[in-house]
Amino acid sequence: MHPLAWFLWIAAAALVPLATRNPLYLVIDFAVTCVVADAVRGQLPQGPLPAFVSPVRFGLFAVPAGALFNVLTSHVGEAVFLRLPDAIPLIGGPLTVESLVYGAINGLILATLFSAFAVLTLAVPVRDLIAYLPxxxxxxxxxxxxxxxxxxxxxxxxxxxxxxxxxxxxxxxxxxxxxxxxxxxxxxxxxxxxxxxxxxxxRGFASDESGEQASKRNGGRTVVSQLVLTGGLLCVLAGGVMRLLPQGSAVSLPLLLAGSLATAWVVWRVGSQVRYTRYRRPVWAGIDSAVAVLSVLAVIPLLVLAHDYSPYPRLSPPAFDLRVGIAFLGLLVPGLRGTGPLGSGPLGSGGDRRCPSGHSPELGTIGHSGEQHDHV
Amino acid sequence: MITCERVSFRYPDAAQPALSDVSFTVSEGDFVVVVGPSGAGKSTLLRSLNGLVPHFTGGTFSGRLVVDGFEPVAVGPQRMCRHVGFVFQDPEAQFVMDRVEDEIAFALENAAMAPQEMRSRVEEVLGLLELASLRGRTLATLSGGEKQRVAIAAALALRPRVLVLDEPTSQLDPQSAEDVLTAVARLNVEAGLTIVLAEHRLERVLSFANRVIFVPGGAAPVIAGSPREVVASIALAPPVSKLGKALGWSPLPVTLEEAQPFVAGSLPEILGGVSSGTLTAPIPASDAGHASSATYLVAESLDVAYTGQRVVSDVSLTLSRGEVTVLMGRNGAGKSTLLKSLVGLVRPERGRVRLDGRDITAAPVAEICRDVAYLPQDPNALLFAETVVEELHITLRNHGIALSAAPVPPEVLLGRLGLADKVAAYPRDLSVGERQRVALAAIMVTEPGVLLLDEPTRGLDYEAKARLADLIRQARDARLAVLLVTHDVELAAAVADRVVLMGDGRIVAQGDPYTVLAGSTGFATQIARLFPGAGWLTVEDALKALKP
CATH class of the missing domain: 1.10.287 (Helix Hairpins)
Incomplete structure (x- = not known):
């Protein structure tokens, strides 16, 4: 599967625990990510597997640990089931069912995020991740x-x-x-x-040749980049500080925006001088479109229809909208058998997709595309 | 192609120069083997060909070195990679990516090569090294020989005209080594590449070479010439040349093919004098019947899994006091895992290990290793003390043995191992062979009854290997049960009382050295190949019979 499709999937799966504390939705999301993680692991090629902590095992640790920590440190809620002497620092006071549930939900959120990112680690090798960096x-x-x-x-x-x-x-x-x-x-x-x-x-890594040539060619342009970067970062800093002041909030946003744009421009400009080409460019296939669409559709009902949940001040059952729950099931698609190899690299293999000639991946270029640089 | 004139080089802070006044030339299309003792400067010389020396190492370089029309010292390694491909000893230490194709394309990506060109280059080297079927595989799943061929392919992607290889087969079993060397020879013949290859085991490489450069180390001059000229003038020689020298064969053979005409006429006569019993001994695959009164360590029907996979299946093995057993087999056959299971580092799923009749299958490692000394593949992992003698003291302390109660005083043991003058030295400053002997001393200071050695010849030159062979014989004479795992068939032939062959986790053959080694195409020594059926494995065997 294409790394970008995976990124969308991860974003959707990780958005759920960030958008809601409803334990029913969290449990469904956690279960879905666990299924996909298991399926991805099962589809890895033979050979030594990376160190891997099962999300289920992590969940079995995180939920009780979160509940325990919260019940001992947060003494809010009405249903008191035990009272520790107030003299004990931090944990002394009433222990409530609400804080226990709240802590367990915290653990469930952590476990769900862990599970989503475990999928990312398994399915997309670091090499593919860095390919999408500037x-x-x-x-x-x-x-x-x-x-x-x-x-x-x-x-x-x-x-x-x-x-x-x-x-x-x-x-x-x-x-x-x-x-x-x-x-x-x-x-x-x-x-x-x-x-x-x-x-x-x-093998020619970090050859100073292109750097030397670029600096000769660009000369003073480097100085401009440095000045713009300094100015951009100062704008971001000033904007951030002014946001804290009541009278400065009107100018803070334009400053932040201008600073960010300036910094982004410098990153792009410096990047355009870095010369390298990419051998492998993953191919976007039908399954990638399906995953991308279903990932977006999976979270829209949640954002539109679902209400957040809190066990405080008195424990109550969480609401459940069937449409939200069903939409989550769309995230299961990457876990279905027969969707082909997952990711690329040892942990997967978008790169195993062959181009029509049958023996090589589609090739891509980053940098001065199509230009060959024979320096010697 | 290469001109080296009066080149000298000294590493930063080194007292002695690593290269001293070295001169030689290499023509286009030559296959050059660089030989010499460890520490003589072979690797330094090789690294100077692509500019790693002095650019990467620092140091003082003098003289004139020109490779493919460029001076590596002036150009630097990052640009010289277009002219000189470099392959290191350990393929895993040089891999950057995780898959075959990506690893090959790495240098091309750095060179910002156009995608179509990159693709054709990758195809080209995949074809040259016969790696097309492995293109999508992850490197971790490849065998040792395959990994080294990928490393060569990666070095060739930029189409250099010189390929430099620093002991590329030192970690490979004989068959994998042969595969790699054949691939290199094909590059030399078919692609016209100039090859410069450093290697300790001359018998492996001389048949491919047309030139040899002997680097003696120190201030002694480098000797360069045809294999015959150089081998005739130095002590290092493959077994057939040693035999040729002893028997006065002229011209001196340096390869098996060159030696065969000398024995072709007399072979039936020689074979006529050899008892037929030696030649037809059966190869028992089971260990039954081997046990004797000297039986000391016994493995019974061991099944061992490692990282979730069954690596050793139903292996039974008996080690006896005063006997050297050599365990051989291809990379990944399960030899190292078997050794680990004998000392408890990996617990068997099934089966028993008995030491002098006592069941030690579940005993703590520390307890087992007091009587079973185990030298792992990388002796560096053992060494961390400030001095050599302190390494031995630590082992004694670990076992709760007072220095005064040591079975053998540390200084005495170090003396026996030829380390008397290194007692106060920092272990990691020593040579490969010396470090190995320090590690050996550290595990033998408890005076164990069993000695297990896992691939101890890695990185050892002829002299260090001869010393190791002597130490193994000493251990046998001291009534130790010795189990030696090695790919080095010449060493195996020199010390083995019994040879066990493993394949795919099982024992596939065992018996006397001649029967097992000569009966296997992959593990036969040069002498066994020269005199098939004669019952000889080493030069000494042949000389004993031919020159009584």
Missing amino acids: RAFYPIAVVSAIAATFVPSSLRQFQQVREAQAIRGYRMRGLRDWLPLFMPVLIGGLERALQLAEAMTA
Whole structure:
């Protein structure tokens, strides 16, 4: 599936817990995201799977933990079921059914958001995520992508070191015992980072050539960009400060708008000087249109028809509109079997879609499209 | 294609230069093998060809180096990548992306290549390296040999005219290594690429090379020439050349094919003198009947799963005191997992492990490892102390053994391992071979009865490997039960009393070294191939029979 279709799906799934506290809608949304997460995981290609915490397991932890935390710290509500001595700081006072329910809903919101983003992590590889960042951030984005893949390899190395120390009779007892594991992992991590940096250099990453040429070509334009960026950020700062002042609210919005536009222009301008092309551009297919439309339709009834819910001051049953509930089911589409590979990369595979020639993905260009830069 | 004139290089803060007054030339289309002991400067020399040295490393460079008409020192590695493709020892350490096609396209994306051109380049290298069927696969699912071929493809995407490879087969089983080297040789012959390849195992590469550069290290001069010229003048040599030197064969053979004419006429005669019993010994796939009074560690019907997948299936293995058992098999055959299960790092799903009759299947790792020393693939993971001797003290402390009550005094053990002068050294400053011996000392200071070694020859040169072979023989003489996992068939032939072959998680053959190694096309030594059916595996075996 196309990453943009996934982004829309995630936005819809994540909007529900942000828009309502109605536990019935939250439960449906949570269930839908769990089903999709499970389906995505099931469709991943064979091979080592990424570290994954099941959303259901997370939910089983988050809901009771949220309820417990809230019931102990928020002493609002009418249905008191226990009273702790007031002398106990923070948790002392009446414990109410309402605060318990409110806390559980908080946990459910967290679990639903977690589940939605678990789908994103599984279905869209970091590489595809960075492809949708502004071009100005390309080098940083690649480094971030590598850092993301570095985490599992560091965990593997930690495991190796832990095993190596265990075979020397090392037994973990306290926090201090972690020190001997830390040093080899740190040194090994640095060595791997150096190896990778060397390999990337040997393959022309972050070549200073295009930068040099661009700066020669652009000369004073860089100074303009810097000035505009500074001015833009100052506008944003000033607008933000003036919003806090009663008399300044009239000018704050134009200032914020102008500052944001100036900053965006600089990002675009700097990005246009970054030269790289993209090998892979995911193809938008019928299923992507279906997911996009159904994702939008899934949340419209919620925004139009649903009323928010609060268990305070006295617990009452939440309202339920069948149309809202049914609309949520549209979010199930990416979880249906037969929708084809999900995402792209090891965690999925929009890139596995072949172009009509049968053996290569559609190619895309970012930067100076179509232009070949043979520098040497 | 490459001109190197009086090149010297010193790393920052180094007391001695890594390269000293090195001169040689390489013509277009040459296949050059760079050999020499560890630390002699092979990797430094290779890295200077694309400018990583000195641009990435820092340091002082002098002399004149020209590659494909460009000076890497002046141009820098990021631009030299269009002329020199570089492949590192560990393919995984150089991967940036997660899928085959994306990895190959990475350099092209950085070069801002037009999409259509990029596509044709990717197709081209996929075809050259025969990777088309793997194009959509994630790198994590590939075998070691496939990964290395992807690394080569990625290095070739920018169509360099020189391909430099730094020990690309050191972590591969013989069959995968052969696949990679064949692919490189095809690039040399069919695409006309100039190849510069560093390698310790000469028997693997000399048949492809037309030039050899010997880097002796220190101030000694570099020797460059045809394989025959260089091999004749240095101590390093593949087994057939060693045999040729000992028997006075002229011209000196450096490959199996060159040696075969010398024995072709006399082979029936040689075979006539060999007892037929040696040649027809059956290969038992089961371990039954191997147990003896010296039996020490026994694995019974082990099933082991690792990261959710069954890796070892129904394996029974017996290790006896005073015997070296060599465990071989392709990458991913389950060898390392089997070793881990013997020391409790991975618990078997089924089966038992007994140590001297005692069931240790569920015993704590620390308790098992007091009597079962296990050297993992990366000995660096073991080392973290400030001094070499402190590493041994820590192990003793971990096991609750007072220094005065140590079964063998740490200094004595270090002396036995040839580390007497390194007692106070910082372990990570030592050479690969020395670090490995420190790790070995750290796990053997409790005087265990079993020694398990997982791929100990990684990164070792001939000398370090010979020393390792001596240490293994010493362990056998000290009545240890030794289990050695290795891809190095020559080392296996030199030390093994028994060889066990694993495939797909199961033991597929075991028996005496000759029967198992010579009977397998992938694991036969050069001497076994030269004298098929003679019952010889090593140069010493052949010389004993031919030059009594």
